[in-house]
Amino acid sequence: xxxxxxxxxxxxxxxxxxxxxxxxxxxxxxxxxxxxxxxxxxxxxxxxxxxxxxxxxxxxxxxxxxxxxxxxxxxxxxxxxxxxxxxxxxxxxxxxxxxxxxxxxxxxxxxxxxxxxxxxxxxxxxxxxxxxxxxx
Numbered sequence: 001x002x003x004x005x006x007x008x009x010x011x012x013x014x015x016x017x018x019x020x021x022x023x024x025x026x027x028x029x030x031x032x033x034x035x036x037x038x039x040x041x042x043x044x045x046x047x048x049x050x051x052x053x054x055x056x057x058x059x060x061x062x063x064x065x066x067x068x069x070x071x072x073x074x075x076x077x078x079x080x081x082x083x084x085x086x087x088x089x090x091x092x093x094x095x096x097x098x099x100x101x102x103x104x105x106x107x108x109x110x111x112x113x114x115x116x117x118x119x120x121x122x123x124x125x126x127x128x129x130x131x132x133x134x135x136x
């Protein structure tokens with residue numbers, strides 16, 4: 001299936017810009033922000049317990065992680081499971097709904113890597129320090 005055929009299956013004909021913008025805003029509302037995608041990435045890399053997730057994401061605070069996980073649970077992106085052992089075990093996992101946009105996340109990672117290289121290549125020859133590009 002070509003890109004044009006995929007687009008035709010998603011975008012209405014005639015184009016309805018208001019509907020398209022609303023869909024984009026809905027998506028950004030659910031997965032946008034500084035922390036949601038790194039949290040999803042952490043969970044997909046096998047981190048299930050709160051502290052493990054927190055340790056895997058540099059710079060996130062306990063309060064922010066707690067807030068984001070609650071919001072993500074409300075949007076059915078993550079599932080919180082409490083096992084009443086002693087001590088109580090709380091684990092987070094991504095839902096099938098969250099996995100439904102896995103391809104989008106992979107494309108975002110791919111694009112981000114390409115963008116970083118493009119910006120480095122552009123500015124490397126100019127002896128420019130790309131301050132917004134963090135070298136991890």
